[in-house]
Amino acid sequence: MGKIERNPQGALSRRGFLAGSAGLTFALSIPGALFVRPAAALAEGGAPAALGAWVTIGADGAIVLAIPVAEMGQGSLTGLAMVFAEEMDADWSRVSTTYPPVKPEIFGNPIFGGMMVTYGSGSIRGYWDKVRLQAAAVRNVLMQAAADRWQVPLGELHTEPSIVVHAASNRSMSYGEIASFAQVPATMPAIDKSALKKMADYRILGKNTPRLDIPGKIDGSALYAIDVQVPNMVYATVLRTPVEGGTPEHVEDAAALAVPGVLKVVPLKNSVGVVAETIEAAFKGRSALKVSWSSVPTDSFNSAAGLKDFLARAAKLDDKGTSYVAKGDADEAFAKAAKVMTAQYSSEYVYHAQMEPMNVTASVGPAGDSAEIWIGTQGVSPNAFAAAAMLKTTPDKIKLNQFYLGGGYGRRSPADMIPEVLPLAKAMQRPVKLIWTREQDVKSAQMRPMTGHQVEAALDADGKVTGWRHRVVGESVVAYRGTEKALEGAKGLDGIVLEGSKHEYGIPNQSIAYLREKRGIAVAAWRGIGAGYNKFVVESFIDEIANAQNKDPVAFRLELLKDEPRAQAVIKAVVDKSGWGKAVADGHALGFSYAKVVETYVAAVGEISL
Amino acid sequence: MAITFTVNNKPASVDAGPETPLLWVVREHLKLTGTKYGCGAGMCGACTVHLDGKAIRSCQTPVAMVAGKNVTTIEGLSANSDHPLQKAWLDLQVPQCGYCQSGQIMQAAALLAANKNPSRDDIVRHMDGNICRCGTYPRILRAVERAAKQGA
Numbered sequence: 001m002g003k004i005e006r007n008p009q010g011a012l013s014r015r016g017f018l019a020g021s022a023g024l025t026f027a028l029s030i031p032g033a034l035f036v037r038p039a040a041a042l043a044e045g046g047a048p049a050a051l052g053a054w055v056t057i058g059a060d061g062a063i064v065l066a067i068p069v070a071e072m073g074q075g076s077l078t079g080l081a082m083v084f085a086e087e088m089d090a091d092w093s094r095v096s097t098t099y100p101p102v103k104p105e106i107f108g109n110p111i112f113g114g115m116m117v118t119y120g121s122g123s124i125r126g127y128w129d130k131v132r133l134q135a136a137a138v139r140n141v142l143m144q145a146a147a148d149r150w151q152v153p154l155g156e157l158h159t160e161p162s163i164v165v166h167a168a169s170n171r172s173m174s175y176g177e178i179a180s181f182a183q184v185p186a187t188m189p190a191i192d193k194s195a196l197k198k199m200a201d202y203r204i205l206g207k208n209t210p211r212l213d214i215p216g217k218i219d220g221s222a223l224y225a226i227d228v229q230v231p232n233m234v235y236a237t238v239l240r241t242p243v244e245g246g247t248p249e250h251v252e253d254a255a256a257l258a259v260p261g262v263l264k265v266v267p268l269k270n271s272v273g274v275v276a277e278t279i280e281a282a283f284k285g286r287s288a289l290k291v292s293w294s295s296v297p298t299d300s301f302n303s304a305a306g307l308k309d310f311l312a313r314a315a316k317l318d319d320k321g322t323s324y325v326a327k328g329d330a331d332e333a334f335a336k337a338a339k340v341m342t343a344q345y346s347s348e349y350v351y352h353a354q355m356e357p358m359n360v361t362a363s364v365g366p367a368g369d370s371a372e373i374w375i376g377t378q379g380v381s382p383n384a385f386a387a388a389a390m391l392k393t394t395p396d397k398i399k400l401n402q403f404y405l406g407g408g409y410g411r412r413s414p415a416d417m418i419p420e421v422l423p424l425a426k427a428m429q430r431p432v433k434l435i436w437t438r439e440q441d442v443k444s445a446q447m448r449p450m451t452g453h454q455v456e457a458a459l460d461a462d463g464k465v466t467g468w469r470h471r472v473v474g475e476s477v478v479a480y481r482g483t484e485k486a487l488e489g490a491k492g493l494d495g496i497v498l499e500g501s502k503h504e505y506g507i508p509n510q511s512i513a514y515l516r517e518k519r520g521i522a523v524a525a526w527r528g529i530g531a532g533y534n535k536f537v538v539e540s541f542i543d544e545i546a547n548a549q550n551k552d553p554v555a556f557r558l559e560l561l562k563d564e565p566r567a568q569a570v571i572k573a574v575v576d577k578s579g580w581g582k583a584v585a586d587g588h589a590l591g592f593s594y595a596k597v598v599e600t601y602v603a604a605v606g607e608i609s610l
Numbered sequence: 611m612a613i614t615f616t617v618n619n620k621p622a623s624v625d626a627g628p629e630t631p632l633l634w635v636v637r638e639h640l641k642l643t644g645t646k647y648g649c650g651a652g653m654c655g656a657c658t659v660h661l662d663g664k665a666i667r668s669c670q671t672p673v674a675m676v677a678g679k680n681v682t683t684i685e686g687l688s689a690n691s692d693h694p695l696q697k698a699w700l701d702l703q704v705p706q707c708g709y710c711q712s713g714q715i716m717q718a719a720a721l722l723a724a725n726k727n728p729s730r731d732d733i734v735r736h737m738d739g740n741i742c743r744c745g746t747y748p749r750i751l752r753a754v755e756r757a758a759k760q761g762a
Contacts, residue, residue: 356648
């Protein structure tokens with residue numbers, strides 16, 4: 001078997017051993033068995049993935065890759081496996097995946113501070129180099145082992161999918177054969193980025209490849225955290241504070257405890273847990289609870305009135321807020337403008353509405369200083385670390401089993417289920433499967449922040465846009481999700497709220513500012529984060545300016561983007577493919593928008609009928 | 611008191627309150643977890659199973675109602691995941707997160723069992739109550755059409 005890893009210092013080295021005759025063949029094919037896919041279960045079977053290996057190769061040629069990203073429908077579990085397999089020159093038909101253990105020092109995403117997290121459209125671009133260098137080193141070791149066996153120079157070898165070939169002597173050996181005798185060197189070969197496979201040589205990447213997770217998703221066998229069944233487990237649900245931050249003051253639990261099957265009612269920090277022998281009893285018990293909650297300032301918050309306040313503040317130009325973009329001299333451009341255009345936009349609080357209600361299963365060890373967690377999460381290492389902190393223990397005492405996510409959209413990034421499930425599991429001394437009711441999931445939504453916007457354009461006498469001002473008013477996700485310190489560390493600029501407010505339009509004088517509100521609402525990263533509303537604001541207003549000058553919205557954009565060749569190319573390609581400008585039926589209209597978000601350029605044409 | 615019925619052609623007997631939603635009986639008592647809990651209110655379709663061949667919302671069906679009847683879940687739709695719908699779902703790579711897809715497939719299977727040649731409107735109308743948060747609707751439509759063509 002082969003077990004190759006990157007050590008915490010970043011140097012490639014061998015840990016453990018690689019030898020033996022049988023290679024390593026996982027029992028990955030057991031159909032329907034629970035706990036087969038999670039890495040922790042493999043650990044019990046002795047799989048080296050538990051020790052931090054990226055790849056294991058069986059003597060039969062089976063290749064199991066440890067892929068550290070969550071799969072929630074975005075496809076990067078398959079995508080990242082493809083990247084690994086490509087560089088390793090693996091036979092794709094023999095590749096399967098497992099989740100690695102929580103070892104961020106090995107499996108962390110370099111663009112997210114080395115955390116094991118899946119968000120921000122960051123899996124492929126974040127792991128791109130790291131995974132390829134790892135895979136190239138694996139390939140190199142396999143080739144070296146063959147070179148040693150054949151007594152030929154490494155340079156005379158090349159690979160075909162899962163085969164090392166010595167063309168000069170017409171010999172070849174499969175990766176599986178090599179895995180049955182190869183020794184991994186004490187120090188793994190260092191691979192220079194320049195030695196990585198060239199795009200022209202790709203066999204796997206760039207091809208439309210069926211996703212590895214689909215077969216399980218058409219016959220009910222794919223496992224989500226909510227499907228977990230642990231021996232001796234009990235079920236729980238919670239009644240949470242109706243307003244963020246409230247704590248239970250008086251709990252009337254007699255009626256809940258009278259429900260057959262209900263075992264215990266446990267007051268928690270911001271909720272009350274109901275534990276039962278069955279989920280139906282837990283849900284029934286929750287309905288029978290009567291709880292009074294502490295009052296919090298947010299009790300009096302009215303979002304309709306709040307939005308009016310946000311928009312009024314957006315209009316008060318002397319309230320500068322925190323400067324995000326200051327290009328040229330926007331104030332001067334507006335002072336000298338022949339014409340000023342102004343518009344206000346707003347966005348509501350938005351619920352993630354992930355199909356799988358929030359849930360987690362956990363058991364706490366008898367000494368209270370260890371735990372096993374079964375969860376579908378975008379935040380693997382943050383959840384494990386939060387559990388360790390809560391139990392006042394070290395992360396190695398936390399075993400986290402990852403599952404498919406029934407929708408993420410940012411809702412499954414925080415570690416907010418941990419503070420509820422661990423006390424329940426501790427109180428019961430049994431594994432607890434905690435499921436929120438859908439009603440609770442809606443009521444305890446962590447929403448995309450409500451925002452108010454004022455955006456202004458300064459135009460000169462020729463109608464040229466000389467100045468741009470955009471003021472974004474709303475609560476801070478960074479401060480809620482992280483801490484006030486985190487927001488201070490970002491100089492008061494909430495990158496999640498502001499995402500998408502920057503644009504590529506060549507306007508010489510620009511001012512974009514963030515005006516933070518504190519209303520005590522739970523706000524979160526939500527699919528596409530700030531770009532959802534900010535791009536709507538920018539693109540709508542660009543259209544307004546074009547319209548006021550009777551200019552074609554595409555021509556107007558191309559003019560403003562004349563120094564952005566990629567944006568131009570994307571817009572032109574979309575114009576060609578969409579038939580922009582074609583005649584449309586009566587009552588129909590076409591609209592155009594363009595955006596660059598997370599390094600990706602997008603243009604779209606929409607057709608509506610009235 | 612035990613309630614007996616048939617699940618995927620096998621006899622089942624569960625000890626659950628008569629008003630217990632079939633959803634929980636199937637998922638937690640019988641450990642057939644392909645049927646999903648989405649809303650518990652009959653509003654999303656993730657919990658769709660067949661009762662004597664008809665698509666029903668298992669979260670709105672008290673287990674007492676299925677006594678003596680035949681329940682089919684996604685696990686029992688075909689022997690080898692080879693129902694024409696499942697094949698079309700695989701060919702067209704329909705699922706994203708996949709959580710709603712058992713319900714989508716079961717809902718569609720009931721349609722094709724009753725109507726071999728549904729129009730696009732028939733499909734849209736029949737699938738209307740099944741929510742997919744990822745937005746796979748266009749692929750679902752195409753997959754149902756393909757399965758119908760290939761003789762579900």
